[in-house]
Amino acid sequence: MKSMSELDDLALVLRPDQILTGAAVARVYDSDAYSVDRSKPTAVVLPETNEEVAAVVKVCVKNQIPITPRGAGTGLSGGAMPALGGVVVSLKRMNKILEVDSVNRRMKAQAGCVNLDLTKAVSHLGLHFAPDPSSQSVSTLGGNIAENSGGPHTLKYGVTAPHILGVTFVDAEGKIYEIGGTAPNCPWPDFTMLVVGSEGTLGIVTEAWIKLTPLPAAVKTALAAFPSVRAASEAVSGVIGAGILPAALEMMDRNILVALEQAFGLKTPPGTEALLLVECDGEESAVEREMTLVAEVCHENHAIEFTLAKDEAERKKLWTARKKGVGAMGRLAPSIVTHDGVIPRSKLPEMLDYVYAVAAEFEIGVANLFHAGDGNLHPCFYFDDRDPKQVEAVVSAGEKIIRRCIELGGSVTGEHGIGVEKTELLLLQFSEDDLKLQALVPLIFGANEVINPCKVIPNQKGCIEHKKRWRGVAW
Amino acid sequence: MVARPGCIEELAEIIRGSGPFGFQQMGLWSLPCEAYGICAMPQGAMGLCIDFGELNQMVDFSPADLIITVGTGTTLSKVNQLVGSAGLCVPYCADYIGGDDLTLGELIGLNLPHPLERQFGSWRDWILATKQVLADGTICKSGAKVVKSVAGYDIHKLFVGARGSFAAVAEVTLRLYPKQEPRPEARNSANIIHRVLPSDFDAMANSYRNAVFFDEATATIYANVPAFFEPLRFERDFVIRSGVGRMNFQLGQVNFLSRAKATLDPNNKLNPGALIP
Structure with a gap:
């Protein structure tokens, strides 16, 4: 770990109020929401411009100080955990919406903008930012880009990647690039697609052009209660198999329902072992037709009850229960x-x-x-x-x-990322040759050992010996 | 010279043991691909074209999961015939670029706009995983055969539109969609495709006299223009021309394209000149 004296150069590029140090800071920033592994930073910096981010990166590269980019710290795999100490670069002060272009359904915003604020800024125009991770009331655009965040509405609208048109990117040497940002779906290779989901290991995204999606004309949300998890699972296969693409199709089992009833008063009929939350959106007639089919499939699969949310307030209540579900588990x-x-x-x-x-x-x-x-x-x-x-x-x-x-032919992670949590698990999914290809990606971007080390790629030099230290008091 | 590997191991053997060559993904000189520059053998160069026509096996098809894994030498029409029996499709419309007898390898390598894009997206949205041979002959995969995965970098998405310049993609896993009503067949192929931001669509539309198809939903025009035609350009637009090969492929992010080429194919073996002049 670097000492403070080696961080003195930071004071040349930032104001004192943009550099945080001390025991409390180190404790607060020693993990993200994956709290099993922890490691303290020496300092946390709060740059406010692209140039300040670039200057910080240059200082850190010059002094070989590890850099860990961070948004709101809601990540669930340790991507924002300062694995080798050093400097946490928090983007929280870069939270401005820079341009709203409603005609072209796009918006340019800084990486520290909160996900939900993006939608709030354009909802009066009948538009929204479709990716909606459960953390959306606090998680930032930059964090969503780093993790390629999903969310309940991924089923229909896709994860974060298809909603990012381009990014402003500070590479591991402190150079600033504009990547992408043309009319959508350029025919040549799109490097935005590699930056999205790279967990801050290639450089730091400071701004992004995001795609704005029209709000659907109609939305219907239903709850279906099932006597077994198996029956609910089969209903899910039935809905997809019937060619219906709901906006969301979420499952909750008995144990989570106990927590949700205590926290939000979510009642379920007696005998409920699993609940499906189904949302269909689009044109009114299509929504009506889809929801009727969903109800049929649920009944065919022995649903005890199928209830439609009767108004917007009830619909929002259902979604609050779903999105705050993990938080409600604090009761258990x-x-x-x-x-x-x-x-x-x-x-x-x-x-x-x-x-x-x-x-x-x-x-x-x-x-x-x-x-x-x-x-x-x-x-x-x-x-x-x-x-x-x-x-x-x-x-x-x-x-x-x-x-x-x-x-079963799946993946180690659907939306939380590899971080430090799953680097070894990646070896289950990828062969040595597959990982050889993965290891070429940071080279394309000129990434070095300073930028967010020990994430994504397993067995990185200098990381293995730190694993026990991260596990802290528990191990 | 043309090589026609029957499996990915043979493809790897060929790539390991040879110098610069271009890819011909299906048949010889099938016109749209040559025209758009996918088989980009430098003029007069001694090299090898690889015909992917035999790499046309269906590896796995799971209708319940809406996923298919298939060799890239398979034509779009064959894939849609296979999955169509289960009421599914790959919703790419190749009407304006030569029809659906093009292979998946060609279509993914070109990544040209298409008229169903607003509804269903395109190749970058559909590709879930790939299996490929790298320039040094290594066989490897990227992605996962499920509809959602963030395991590792999505380098398979970088192969979309790369015109065979980064790796020889032999197998692809695609997400499928419910089968669509057949569209009226296009009468003409286009030789220019121009996409702008929606705010510029009317101005662009007025600048073309011989449009084959106006796609207002994606602000794109498919047109037939004479060789001397110079399109009116707009901020953040892109233009792709057929018939004059790679020289008219408008580049984005040259910096990163060059770095990617140097990293993935340091000896410039794979389709040299197809992407970066």
């Missing part, structure tokens, strides 16, 4: 680790049986609320991270589940 235990494996959605019933069996084997609690339509699981293990045995059980159970996802 002090710590939560949410996994993020993906499977082909036709394998959902057998995979969920497996998740419950693994949780029973390791004697830990598990609740599931996830993007069923995408086959993107979110088994949430709840436990006490002050007990090293429980932490070990949670990590082992998670690995076992991810291993099964890969055996």
Whole structure:
């Protein structure tokens, strides 16, 4: 870790109020929302312009100080954890909307803008920013770009990548580039697509041109209660198989429903073991037709109850319950680790049986609320991270589940990213030769060992020996 | 010389043991691809064209998951015939660029705009995973065969529009959509495609006399123009011309394209000159 004296150069490029140091700062910024692994930064900086970000990068490269870019710190795989200490570059002060171009349905905003604020800025024009991770009330555009964030409406609208038209990007040497930003879907290779989802390992995104999507003319949201998780899973396959593409298709199991009832008063009929939240949007007649078909499929799969939200207030209440679901789990235990494996959605019933069996084997609690339509699981293990045995059980159970996802032809992560959490798990999905190709990507961008080290690519030089340190008190 | 590998291992063998060559992804000199510059053998150069026509196997098709994995030598019409029996399709409309007898490799390598783009997106949205041979002969994959994955860098998306310059993509996993009603067949192929920001669409539309198709939804014009025609240019637009090869392929991000080429193909073996003059 670098000492403060080696960070003195930062004072030449930033004002004192833009440089934070001290024990409290180090504690606050030692992890993101994946809190199992922690590592303290030496300093946190708050640049306000592209040029200041570039200047900070140059200082850090010159002094070989590790840099970790950070948005709101809501990431779930340790992408914003300063793995080798050094400087956290927080983009939180770069939170301005720079240009709204409603005619061309695009907007230029700084990376520190909160996701929901982007939509609020254009909703009066009948437009919105479609990616809606559950963290959207706090997570930032830059963080969403770094993680290629998903969310419930990914099923119809896609993850973050197709909504990013171009970025302003500071590379690992402190040079500023404009990438992309032409009329949509240029025919030549689009490097924006590589920057999105790169978890801040290639450089720092400071601004982006984002695509604005028209608000749908009509939206209907329904809750379907099922007597078993298997019945609900089969209804999901049935809906997709019937050629319906709902805007969202989310599943919640019994354990999460207990927390949601306590937190938000979400009532379910007796005998409910799983709940599907289904949303259809688009033209009014199409929405009506789709929702009728969804109801038919749910009833064919033994739904106990199928209820449509009767007004906008009720619809919003349902979504609040869904999006704050993981938070509500704080009622069940002090710590939560949410996994993020993906499977082909036709394998959902057998995979969920497996998740419950693994949780029973390791004697830990598990609740599931996830993007069923995408086959993107979110088994949430709840436990006490002050007990090293429980932490070990949670990590082992998670690995076992991810291993099964890969055996079923899936992926280690659907939307939370690799971060530090899953670098070793990536070896399950990719061969040595596959990783050789992955390792070429940072070279294309001229990335170096200073920019967000120890993330994404497994077994990076100088990272392996730090793993035990990150695990902190628990291990 | 033309090589026609029957499997990815043979493709790797050919690439490992040879010098510069161009890719011919299906048949010899199938016109649209040659015209748009995908088989870009430098004039007079001694080299090898690879015909991907035998790499046309269906590896996996899961209708319930709306996913297919297939060799890139398969034609779009064959893929749509395969998945059509399950009520599904790859919603690319190749009417204005020569029809759906083009292979997936050609279509992905070119990544030309198409009239169903507003509704369904295009190749970058549909490609979930690829298996390819790198310039040094390494066989590797990228992505995952599921509709959503953020595992590793999405380098397979960089192969879209790369005209075979970064890697020889042999297999692709695509997401599928419900089958569409057939569109009326296009009478003419276009030799120029021009896309602008929507605010410039009317001005652009007025500058073309021989449009084959006006696609207001994506602010794109498909037209037939004489060789001497110089299109009126607009801020942040792009133009792709057929018939005059790579010289008229308008480049974006040259800096990064050059770096990517130098990193992925340091000896400039794969389709030299097809992407970066």
